[in-house]
Amino acid sequence: MKVLVIGSGAREHAIAYTLLKGASVEEVTVAPGNPGMELDGIRTLSLNPSNQAALIDFVRNNDYDWVFVGPEVPLIEGIVDALAAAGIKAFGPSKAAAQIEGSKDFAKRLMERHNIPTAAYRTFDDLRSATDYVNEHGAPIVVKADGLAAGKGVTVAMDVETALDALNDIFVDHRFGSAGARVVIEDYLEGQEFSLMSFVNGTEFWPMPISQDHKRAYDNDEGPNTGGMGAYSPVPQIGQDVVDEALETIVKPTVEAMASEGTPFVGILYAGLIATADGPKVIEFNARFGDPETEVILPRLHSDLGQAIQAMLDGEAPEFTWLEEGTTLGVVLAADGYPTNVLKGAKVPQFKTGTDSHVFYAGVKREGDDLVADSGRVLLVEVSADDIPSARKKVYEILDNADTAGMFYRHDIGAKALQA
Structure with a gap:
């Protein structure tokens, strides 16, 4: 089969890489992809994921069997609906179904109607009523921009001042644009x-x-x-x-x-x-x-x-077989300043990986023979090992022995599992 994957990040790199490992898929193109993916023989195509007409033309003209949609934005824009209307199979939710991510209020109302366990909440579309609620409720409390905010629209406020600052970011500074037209304020959950x-x-x-x-x-x-x-x-x-x-x-x-x-x-x-x-x-x-x-x-x-x-x-039952033993662990390498003030341009090192490790690229571009950081999250180094201590040792040996100047990573991924 020939498959088109829509997206450009490490997630789409992993999806394309996994598709190619199976015997059923012969060719994968990622649109727009990134140049790091090409190191794995994955074809990339400079097409905007929001350009539905161009994507449809490409699939039709190149005989792709189906499309896998990676990121949330094209899903919420209705790319699956557009592909279906053009007679093209796509794996992903419709625009209506994608609201479960596109609007936190939609998701909370759905859970409320069907008694699905979640934190108690209130939704507000103005600063004054949201502020009054926070002052009355107290902290800890969780403030969420209703729409898409690239994973950054959530504030877990352990004090009232932090919650009020978050509301100011959303309603006054419009930090999240239209995604912050409403906020969902939830009770804090422990666990x-x-x-x-x-x-x-x-x-x-x-x-x-x-x-x-x-x-x-x-x-x-x-x-x-x-x-x-x-x-x-x-x-x-x-x-x-x-x-x-x-x-x-x-x-x-x-x-x-x-x-x-x-x-x-x-x-x-x-x-x-x-x-x-x-x-x-x-x-x-x-x-x-x-x-x-x-x-x-x-x-x-x-x-x-x-x-x-x-x-x-095709409406048939799929077969999935998962590794039952061992641990997989991945650490993100991010550009300095991420997530608030990303500093681009750092040279990405060549990592020494083996059969039990892999690099999935995200925010990179090519400058001459080098890859350089071009976004907040640059790449992820993944390793497989017998257990969490072994996986942590292996991944940090890879990262610590590379020149990551201009970038940073956390040194405690998986630590919570060791404290259990």
Whole structure:
């Protein structure tokens, strides 16, 4: 098969790389991709993911079998609907179904209607009423821009002043643009967070192994929220009983709810969850693979990803076989200043990797013979090992022995698993 992957980050690199590992997919093009992907023999194409007409023409003119949509923005813009209208198969949710990520208020209302466990919340569209609520409620409290904010629109405020500053960022400084036209303010939940992603086809779903993302920019969970600074899988401190409960009380009723309300979900449903004393609860839903979780989950897949997606697109049951032993762990290398004031241009080193490690590239561009940092998150180094201590030792040997001047990374990815 020939497959077009839409997107440009390390997530799409991992998707394309995994598709090519299977026997069913012969050629993958990523639009627009990045030059780091080309090191793995992946073709890239300079097409804007929001240019639906150009993407449709390319697929038609080059006989691609189907399209995998990686990022949230084209999904929320309705690329899957446009492809379907053109007679092209695509794996991803419709514009209506992608609202589960596009609007936190939409997701919260859906969960409220169907008794899906999540934090109590209120939605506001003006500064005064939101401020009054925060002052009345007190802290800790969580403030979220309603729309897409590239993983940076969430403030976990441990004091009222921080929450009010977050509201000011959203309503006065318009830091998140139209994504901040409304805010969702939630009760703070205590517990270990984990990511549970599933392949979904209507009311049927096939869960992946769980992972844990590290959102804060710096060690010890300090600094601002980012799109993610690293991840690992599995998560030993989260028991299988918690995962089973999440599948039964969260994932299953969510996909059934969306189907019953006329917005059936097809694609990757990401459930960002927290294991509380009262059981697992939803922090957020995404309508696509998480990043950086994808880069540590897909290396655990032994079966043919392309074949499985083709089966789902044909209305058949897919087959997934996952690595049951060992650990996969990935650390993000980010440009200095990320996420608030990104400093581009640092030279990206050539990493010494082997059969049990890989580099997935994100924000890079080519200058002569070199790759240089061109965005906040530059790349992710992923390793596979017998256990978390071995994986941590291996990944930090790779990073610590490279010249990463002008960039930074966290040194404690996976540490929470060792404290369990």
